[in-house]
Amino acid sequence: MPAPASTPAPDPLDRYSRQVRFPALGEDGQRALMNSRVTLCGCGALGTVLANHLARAGVGFIRVIDRDFIETHNLQRQILFDEQDVADNLPKAEAAARKLRKINSAIEIEAVVTDIDHTNALDLMGDADLILDGTDNFETRYLINDAAVKLGKPWIFGGVIGAEGQSMTIIPGETPCLRCVIETAPPPGMTPTCETAGVLGPAVAVIASFEAVEAIKVLAGKKEALNRDLIMVDLWDWTFRQLKISGLLGKVDCPCCKHRKFEWLEGEAGSHTTALCGRNAVQVASRRPEPLKFPEMAERLRPLGEVRHNAFMLRFAADGYEFTVFPDGRAIIKGTNDIAKAKTLYAQFVGA
Amino acid sequence: MIYLDNAATSFPKPEAVYREMDRFARTSLANPGRAGHRMAMQAEKTLDEVRHALNQFFRGESPERWAFTLNCTDALNMAIKGVVNDGDHVVITDLEHNSISRPVRALEQAGKITATRVVSRDGYVAAEDVAAAITPKTKLVAMTHASNVLGTVQPIEAIAKAVREAGPLLLVDAAQSAGVVPIDLKATPIDFLAIPGHKGLYGPTGTGALYAGPRADGVIRAWREGGTGGDSSSEFQPTLRPYFLEAGSPNVLGVAGLGKGIAWVAERGLDALREHEVGLLQQVVDWAERSEGWRVAGLWDPARHAGALSLFTPEGISPQELAGILDVSFDIAVRPGLHCAPYIHRNLGSFPDGLLRLSPSPFTTADDVATVLDALTEITAGVA
Numbered sequence: 001m002p003a004p005a006s007t008p009a010p011d012p013l014d015r016y017s018r019q020v021r022f023p024a025l026g027e028d029g030q031r032a033l034m035n036s037r038v039t040l041c042g043c044g045a046l047g048t049v050l051a052n053h054l055a056r057a058g059v060g061f062i063r064v065i066d067r068d069f070i071e072t073h074n075l076q077r078q079i080l081f082d083e084q085d086v087a088d089n090l091p092k093a094e095a096a097a098r099k100l101r102k103i104n105s106a107i108e109i110e111a112v113v114t115d116i117d118h119t120n121a122l123d124l125m126g127d128a129d130l131i132l133d134g135t136d137n138f139e140t141r142y143l144i145n146d147a148a149v150k151l152g153k154p155w156i157f158g159g160v161i162g163a164e165g166q167s168m169t170i171i172p173g174e175t176p177c178l179r180c181v182i183e184t185a186p187p188p189g190m191t192p193t194c195e196t197a198g199v200l201g202p203a204v205a206v207i208a209s210f211e212a213v214e215a216i217k218v219l220a221g222k223k224e225a226l227n228r229d230l231i232m233v234d235l236w237d238w239t240f241r242q243l244k245i246s247g248l249l250g251k252v253d254c255p256c257c258k259h260r261k262f263e264w265l266e267g268e269a270g271s272h273t274t275a276l277c278g279r280n281a282v283q284v285a286s287r288r289p290e291p292l293k294f295p296e297m298a299e300r301l302r303p304l305g306e307v308r309h310n311a312f313m314l315r316f317a318a319d320g321y322e323f324t325v326f327p328d329g330r331a332i333i334k335g336t337n338d339i340a341k342a343k344t345l346y347a348q349f350v351g352a
Numbered sequence: 353m354i355y356l357d358n359a360a361t362s363f364p365k366p367e368a369v370y371r372e373m374d375r376f377a378r379t380s381l382a383n384p385g386r387a388g389h390r391m392a393m394q395a396e397k398t399l400d401e402v403r404h405a406l407n408q409f410f411r412g413e414s415p416e417r418w419a420f421t422l423n424c425t426d427a428l429n430m431a432i433k434g435v436v437n438d439g440d441h442v443v444i445t446d447l448e449h450n451s452i453s454r455p456v457r458a459l460e461q462a463g464k465i466t467a468t469r470v471v472s473r474d475g476y477v478a479a480e481d482v483a484a485a486i487t488p489k490t491k492l493v494a495m496t497h498a499s500n501v502l503g504t505v506q507p508i509e510a511i512a513k514a515v516r517e518a519g520p521l522l523l524v525d526a527a528q529s530a531g532v533v534p535i536d537l538k539a540t541p542i543d544f545l546a547i548p549g550h551k552g553l554y555g556p557t558g559t560g561a562l563y564a565g566p567r568a569d570g571v572i573r574a575w576r577e578g579g580t581g582g583d584s585s586s587e588f589q590p591t592l593r594p595y596f597l598e599a600g601s602p603n604v605l606g607v608a609g610l611g612k613g614i615a616w617v618a619e620r621g622l623d624a625l626r627e628h629e630v631g632l633l634q635q636v637v638d639w640a641e642r643s644e645g646w647r648v649a650g651l652w653d654p655a656r657h658a659g660a661l662s663l664f665t666p667e668g669i670s671p672q673e674l675a676g677i678l679d680v681s682f683d684i685a686v687r688p689g690l691h692c693a694p695y696i697h698r699n700l701g702s703f704p705d706g707l708l709r710l711s712p713s714p715f716t717t718a719d720d721v722a723t724v725l726d727a728l729t730e731i732t733a734g735v736a
Contacts, residue, residue: 276672276689280704283676312677312731324673326680332672 012106016058029220030058034107036219037061039128041116041144043092044068045199046158047134048080049208050215055100057216061108062100065124066092066134067115067340077201115340116140118267121147130218131155132211136194137347138185139270139286145170145178146265149257154218158211161192163200163236165207168245169214169226176248177257181230186351187290187329195318195348196300203235271346273339276332282342284350286329294327301349318349325350354684354720359500359528359660359691359711361550361557366616369554369609376608383601385581395604402611403594409614410530410545411538412563419562419597420607424527425451427546427562430597431523432456432494434572438464440491443520445470445477446695447499447506452525453695456494470495472699475504475650483514490520497535498528501691501709502650503633503660505533509540516541521567527551531617532626532658543567552625552659553617555610558603564593576600625714629659632712632721636661639725645732649700649707662691662707666732671708674731682727686710 013020013030020030038059040047043066051064070078070085070092078092085095097111116124116135125131125147133141133156141157148155149172157178158167170177210231217225229242255261263269271286294309298316301307307316314325321335323345331350333342355363376398384395403415412418421427432455436442442456446469459465468485470477482493493515498505508524515522523544526535531552537545542565549559564572577589578599590596617625634654640646645666652661665671671688678684689706690697697703712721 281672283672312681313673324676326676328680330676330680332676 015104015106019057024222024225025216025220029216029222032220033216034058034060036129037063037127038130038132038215038219039063039065039125040132040134041065041124041140042134042136043078043080043096044074044134044136045077045194045201045204046160046208046211047092047132048078048096049205050132050134050212051096051100052079052103053209053212054215055104055107055109057212058104058107059215059219061110063110063112063124063128064093064096064100065112065114065116066096067113068092068344070095077199077204079201079205115343116143118143118265118270121265122151125153126151128153130215132215133157133159134208137351138182139264139347141178142185143264143270146256146262148172149177149260150262150265156211156214156218158207160199160204160207161194162197163203164232164234165203166230166232167207167210167214168230169218169228171218171223171226172257174249175228176245176252177254179256180248180252180254181245183252183254187292190293190296191351192300193348193351196303196351200235203233206233206235271343273342275337275339280337281332281334282336282339284331284333284342284346286331286346286350291327292325292329297325304349316349319345321345323349354682354716354724356710356712356716356720356724357685357687358551358713358716359503359709360687362552362554362713364715365554365556365609366613368612368616369556372612373556373605373609377605380608381605383581384604385595386579386601398604398608398611399602402607402614405611405614405618406547406561406563409618410547410563411536412545413537413565416593417564419564419594420602421546421560421562422558422603423550423560424525424546424548425560427560428452428494428523428525429455430562430575431544431546431564431572432459432492433575434597435492435521435568436465437491439489440465441487441489442467443470443482443485443490443493443495444468445472445482445495446699447472447475447477447496447502447504448494448693448695449496449500449525449527450692450694451527452494452496452523453693469695472499472504472696475499475502475696476656477506477511479507479510479514482511483518486515486518486520490518492521492523494523494525496525496527498526498533498658498660499650499693499696500528500660501662501693501696501707503528503658503662503711504650504653505529505656505658507656508535508542512541521571528658528660531614532622532629534622537563537565549606549610549613553610554613556606559606559610562597564597572597574599620714626659628714629712629716630654630657632716632718633657633659633661633710635718635721636663636710636725639729643729643732646728649702659713660709660711662702662709664702665708669732671706674708674728677731678724678727681731682724684724684727686724 080096080099091113093111093113097109100109154171228246232241274283294314298307304318324332380394382391382395403418406418407415428451460467521543526547530547545563549555550557574589576599580595583590647664649662675688687709
């Protein structure tokens with residue numbers, strides 16, 4: 001009997017043909033992408049756009065990490081989610097993974113529903129070729145920065161508020177790290193967040209797309225093409241700035257990449273949460289020396305409703321949670337016993 | 353810092369406790385009973401000495417009736433799970449800390465036992481109410497000596513007498529009373545006494561003990577089994593006290609510190625220590641009486657009180673917020689909330705927000721308390 005006629009297996013590169021034809025990437029670049037591993041920290045607005053681009057581009061393994069569940073107000077900008085995901089009360093990481101597997105079944109997606117902290121950061125990032133920032137807070141970014149510098153792995157920072165965004169690529173040893181450029185985070189409550197200042201979906205997509213292109217360059221081994229500046233964009237006023245930061249490398253007294261003091265990774269810096277005994281409340285303590293300025297903070301939070309403060313505390317309510325913030329940055333968040341949820345609320349409304 | 357959370361664990365410890373732990377760790381920290389060398393024998397000797405000190409302090413039957421534990425919760429679990437059998441009935445009270453109520457509730461939920469919770473009035477449990485809860489099936493009465501929320505000291509002598517007459521075993525949780533209120537095991541028919549080493553006896557955390565009296569012999573099972581240092585050839589846990597209940601390497605360093613803590617308490621005398629703390633709490637009570645919105649929880653009877661007191665806080669500010677402000681703006685440590693004792697908060701009507709608990713120590717001064725009360729006055733004046 002003749003052997004059954006076999007159809008040749010489709011070339012795995014076929015589906016990426018339009019990208020392979022882009023000469024700067026080419027076949028070697030595509031193969032490198034397919035053999036690469038990415039850890040995506042945070043899968044909200046930035047994260048969904050990043051994951052969407054990289055899954056479609058054929059990055060071989062994507063670990064999607066997020067501690068939150070999808071809510072209706074996420075759908076305005078978090079492009080992998082839909083109304084059914086909200087109805088199903090899915091964690092963002094899991095919903096994203098399901099969608100990404102439908103987009104590209106040839107790659108591997110791992111969903112991790114967890115809060116990234118100093119106890120798990122190295123495990124979650126240690127096997128990646130690149131770490132991507134899809135977070136909404138500086139605490140996690142400094143933790144990523146510590147882990148990336150310690151591991152000697154590249155990472156890409158991105159952040160968006162309103163219609164403004166920033167991004168930079170960090171290659172440890174070759175470029176300044178996040179702490180070389182922004183040594184300490186602004187104190188909690190002193191900076192706008194998406195929850196207080198709002199955010200436009202397309203602005204997020206622009207910054208995430210910048211990050212995604214840089215990611216493709218890193219993973220495809222095209223480091224010579226990388227942007228080494230800090231990019232600052234305002235899409236409403238239409239300003240576009242590139243800050244030359246390469247000169248900072250080795251010039252600033254950076255505690256992280258110069259002195260290799262990993263304060264976030266060692267758990268010395270950052271917040272500390274405790275579920276409080278009593279009614280449904282979590283205390284988030286942010287270890288910061290400088291006291292908060294309640295009048296400024298109250299002004300910033302005013303759009304959310306009534307904000308009351310005296311010398312000892314500032315109170316406001318948002319999304320059905322009650323916040324009591326103390327001058328040292330700690331907050332009691334009433335309405336949840338879930339520590340991860342409380343950390344998210346803290347990042348969203350108090351800011352870190 | 354002004355530390356008023358001594359009901360959770362005492363701080364600071366007497367200087368002698370710090371010195372002894374440092375000395376012991378540097379010179380004698382071998383595993384007691386596990387070898388015949390001099391350092392192991394020295395460690396063993398420390399355990400024996402502190403066992404002896406505990407027995408003297410509480411006037412127990414004999415030192416080997418004291419088993420060292422990790423803390424008071426560990427001692428309570430050891431007693432409860434060591435004596436209760438399927439079909440038994442257990443009596444507890446609504447003053448219990450979760451360290452008694454949770455093990456009992458779990459056994460109850462598993463369908464193994466039934467339990468009755470005696471209701472307190474103004475923070476006190478009456479001996480006749482305990483006696484009335486006892487049935488022919490009652491194996492154990494497990495209750496606290498002093499409420500960790502209210503500081504009220506229970507009439508344990510009368511209760512012990514009533515329980516002994518009725519027959520069940522009596523387990524007393526002395527978490528808040530050991531080192532504060534006299535407990536005389538020769539005069540009071542208590543079968544099990546569970547104590548923490550790190551509160552009123554001024555040892556470090558990680559220390560505690562369970563006293564098991566003669567009526568427990570042959571009744572209590574070893575809740576934890578393993579190496580005891582001697583008789584290794586046996587396939588089973590040795591029956592010899594205290595090793596029977598003491599499997600695993602003991603916290604001999606902590607016990608060394610505890611020994612100095614007990615000596616410190618014995619030297620000062622329980623009456624003097626308790627009077628100091630109750631005197632400080634009297635300041636709080638007087639202040640609460642003249643301050644709008646503040647109220648002492650439970651009945652205030654200085655003659656029947658240990659060193660903790662809880663307050664209802666004024667409308668508009670929760671105990672958690674007050675504790676946060678005291679810590680952030682005044683460097684004062686107190687404990688808000690339910691204090692791991694949900695039933696008494698339900699009884700008092702302070703569930704689920706809880707109360708604000710103040711618990712001084714011999715190291716607290718009248719000036720410290722005045723500073724705290726001034727801070728509370730200032731904070732509540734600022735609440736619109």
